[in-house]
Amino acid sequence: MGTALVTGATSGIGEEFCWQLAAAGHDLVLVARREDALRALAASLTNVAGVNAEYIAADLSTEDGCARVAARLDVGGPADAQKPDLRPVDLLVNNAGFGLGSPFLDNSLEREINGLNVMVRAVMTLAHHAGISMRSRGRGAILNVGSVASRTGTYSAHKAWVVAFTEGLAAELKGSGITATVVCPGPVDTPFFERAGVDMRATPSWLMASPDQVVTAALDAVRVGRVQVTPTVPYKVAMGAMKLAPRWVTARAMRSVPHM
Numbered sequence: 001m002g003t004a005l006v007t008g009a010t011s012g013i014g015e016e017f018c019w020q021l022a023a024a025g026h027d028l029v030l031v032a033r034r035e036d037a038l039r040a041l042a043a044s045l046t047n048v049a050g051v052n053a054e055y056i057a058a059d060l061s062t063e064d065g066c067a068r069v070a071a072r073l074d075v076g077g078p079a080d081a082q083k084p085d086l087r088p089v090d091l092l093v094n095n096a097g098f099g100l101g102s103p104f105l106d107n108s109l110e111r112e113i114n115g116l117n118v119m120v121r122a123v124m125t126l127a128h129h130a131g132i133s134m135r136s137r138g139r140g141a142i143l144n145v146g147s148v149a150s151r152t153g154t155y156s157a158h159k160a161w162v163v164a165f166t167e168g169l170a171a172e173l174k175g176s177g178i179t180a181t182v183v184c185p186g187p188v189d190t191p192f193f194e195r196a197g198v199d200m201r202a203t204p205s206w207l208m209a210s211p212d213q214v215v216t217a218a219l220d221a222v223r224v225g226r227v228q229v230t231p232t233v234p235y236k237v238a239m240g241a242m243k244l245a246p247r248w249v250t251a252r253a254m255r256s257v258p259h260m
Contacts, residue, residue: 002026002027002087002089002090002091003026003027003028003029003087003088003089003090003091004017004021004026004027004028004029004089004090004091004092004093005028005029005031005069005072005073005089005091005092005093005130006018006021006028006029006030006031006093006095007031007032007060007069007093007094007095007096007122007126008031008032008095008096008097009028009030009031009032009038009041009055009095010030010032010034010037010038010041011037012211013095013145013185013211013214013215014032014093014095014096015041015211016211016212016214016215017093017095017215017218017219018030018041018045018053019045019049020212020215020216020219021091021219022045022048022049022051022053023049024219025049025051026051026091027051027052027053027087028042028045028051028052028053028054029053029054029055029056029072029089030042030053030054030055030056031055031056031058031060031069031096032055032057032058032096033057033058033059034057035055035057038055038056038057039055041053041055042054042055054086056068056069056072060096060117060118060122061114061117061118061122062117065122066121066122066125066126069122069126070125070126070129072086072089073089073092073126073129073130073133074129074132074133075087075088075089075133076088076089076133076136076137077129077132077133077134077135077136077137078132078133078136079129079132079133080133088133088134088137089130089133089134089140090134090139090140090141091140091141091142091143091222092126092127092130092140092141092142092143093143093145094122094123094126094127094142094143094144094145094162095145096118096119096122097115097118097119097145097158098115098118100112100115115158116158119158119159119162120158120161120162123144123162123165124165127142127144127165127169127180130142131169131173131178134177134178135173135176135178138176138177138178139177139178140177140178140179141178141179141180141181141222142166142169142178142179142180142181143180143181143182143183143218143219143222144162144165144166144180144181144182144183145162145182145183145185145218146159146162146163146166146182146183146184146228147159147184147185147186148184148185148186148230159184162182163182163184163228166180166181166182166227166228167182167227167228170227179222179225179227180227181218181221181222181225181226181227181228181229182227182228182229183214183217183218183221183228183229183230183231184228184229184230185209185214185230185231185232186209186230186231186232187209209231209232213231213232214231216231217229217230217231217232218231
């Protein structure tokens with residue numbers, strides 16, 4: 001099995017990616033901000049699944065944080081700084097992200113820029129380094145986490161970019177042995193909304209996906225080289241409807257959706 005690098009690895013969907021990949025025999029490179037949480041997760045993955053789990057404590061909203069993760073992705077590629085003790089990354093999972101929690105003009109510009117850096121700039125930077133390294137070996141996969149919100153209005157601009165970027169990258173990589181996939185889940189039962197200050201208690205449970213559902217659908221899509229996947233039936237229908245509906249209809253319908 002190969003090695004997967006997962007950003008935002010210590011909670012929610014990111015942690016589920018780690019456990020499912022470990023269960024399939026993949027070694028892991030865990031990326032998140034908190035070193036204590038990374039250390040604990042790495043130890044659990046090694047003890048339970050018997051895989052090698054290294055970690056990089058990095059804030060992807062900063063150039064330094066991105067650079068340290070990018071250097072790990074360079075291993076095995078043309079920019080490799082001769083690190084024979086490390087295995088090349090075969091799967092990059094760009095999962096890190098957070099809800100912005102309020103309308104654009106009510107939020108601080110600093111928080112908005114941090115969101116842009118984590119959910120757009122870091123995705124582009126890491127995909128570039130991973131893609132070049134993978135291309136030199138003729139194999140690999142890049143998996144980006146988008147959202148059904150890419151068709152709505154609030155933090156959607158970042159996720160809309162992720163979807164468009166992944167679609168373009170997949171077309172560019174066709175025939176190279178490397179694939180690019182974007183998963184677009186609806187609301188997922190994780191601490192994401194609580195951390196963003198968004199009250200989701202009124203949301204029916206059948207509209208909330210589990211991390212297991214999202215990750216299983218995403219990894220299945222990667223295995224068959226599918227470009228885009230939306231887990232769970234309600235949001236497959238919603239995505240299809242939003243693609244067909246006029247933009248003004250979608251915007252009006254989404255006014256009642258909490259800001260993320």
